Amino acid sequence: MSIQKILICDDSQTDLMNLKNALADTHCILITASNGDEAVKKAKSEQPDVIFLDIVMPEMDGYAACRTLRDDPATKHIPVIFVSSKSQKADRVWAQMQGAKDLIAKPYEAKEIAEKLAAL
Numbered sequence: 001m002s003i004q005k006i007l008i009c010d011d012s013q014t015d016l017m018n019l020k021n022a023l024a025d026t027h028c029i030l031i032t033a034s035n036g037d038e039a040v041k042k043a044k045s046e047q048p049d050v051i052f053l054d055i056v057m058p059e060m061d062g063y064a065a066c067r068t069l070r071d072d073p074a075t076k077h078i079p080v081i082f083v084s085s086k087s088q089k090a091d092r093v094w095a096q097m098q099g100a101k102d103l104i105a106k107p108y109e110a111k112e113i114a115e116k117l118a119a120l
Helices: 013-022 036-046 062-071 089-097 110-119
Strands: 005-009 029-033 050-053 080-084 102-105
Touching (some): 036 050, 062 089
Parallel strands (some): 005 029, 080 102
């Protein structure tokens, strides 16, 4: 899969910047969102190749956003990878049940992000 456009969503500006820095070497177009609702809207309009999505966010959380993306014919093909402090086995299972491809636990190293992208 050739990845050219990535949507990253996190309500924390610090975590958003960390993800942007981790993805800087990809030379992809990086689109940002600060909540689940904004991520769903941008996913529909921008059609990114992959979405990195936080779970714990105000308004629409990552799980709800992932379900919305999964259930919409316009976005169901876009892989979602959660990036969250929620990293127990139950969180990973629940993430997959919502339609996510994977879950990266915070804190992470930039190479983990690159490895997940390479595996798509």
